[in-house]
Amino acid sequence: MKQINSYIDSLFYTKDDLLEEVISSIQENGMPSISVSPSSGKLLTMLISISGAKNVLEIGALGGYSGICLARGFGSEGQLTSLELQEEYAKLAYRNLSKAGFGDQVSYMTGAALQSLEKLAQDNKKFDFFFIDADKDNYENYLQYCIKLAEPGALIVMDNVLARGSVADPDAEPKRHTAFMKAFNETVAKHPQLESMLIPIGDGLTLSKVIDQTHK
Template structure:
């Protein structure tokens, strides 16, 4: 079945996205620099782009830059005077991302901040973020969503990636910190009255996973 998922993703990309030299170069540069191949898929990247545009986002926060693949999609959704702040723990990843953002022509809209996300989030202030994409260490997801609420406003859109984990989210006895963190996220979402939220399962190039879609009330 996994081969079928990939084939359908390829069909979607061929018909609805086409080729994109900057994004292809980003993935190639990531591989050449030893970054893990855990970027969102092309179809998911286009979804982020469209969701950010639908939200009318002018200020975007991304938690987890990696090599900047999703960052490029989100930056492209911004208006001319928009800004994206992206947080990355690893200085090497951030350096590769800077190269990719420059090549894609969006570096002027992006502020990369290096260090533990919790510390970077605590230091953020200013205009509220309209759109937040969270794709970092899963152990911190509940905290990152709480910070997204604090740094957002009524109507802020929050997306959290990798929340199904091929069904692992159902395993209450798991000792996998990523699953423990994901389950803690769902408990937080269920209890926090400041959010309207759902989660959607996905299959495709990234196998079986899913994402949370939430809106600050």
């Protein structure tokens, strides 16, 4: 997996000073180095621009790396709502999004994402693109909320679904979330409201389209 990702990054990722500054700012602030991989970030940008999504919800901001990738996809016309547990992380993410020129197009909701999602549901908010990249134990809950908050045909992208390849390789040392991710991937694959595919890039991204029930 590592070798394949290095190969993909070496061919398709071009040096990006702004994103490299984001990575440095995360390290300087003593935060974990767990942003999406460069190629996953580029794919997020492409998915937003191809789908034309303008109202994006991110779960798990960290220092704003994926937030910038998402915002680049909608350019000057979209809005990003980002949910982050840690106030300090959200502040850094906001500074980085502002540096990237998206300060007016992003808003952060801090605290446990499940509470923020419940608030968004109560307020009848709708989104056309979701990126789930926070605590893995809640992935199924996050997925259910995203479906609830989705415009028909919305896309939901979930990161880390391969758990470093351990979900597919019986000889690999199991990770903390291997068993959980295996079960989650089965749920997504069979979900009646989703049409999905797992893309083995970075730590694995699943891309799900919310089926428009009115056109079935």
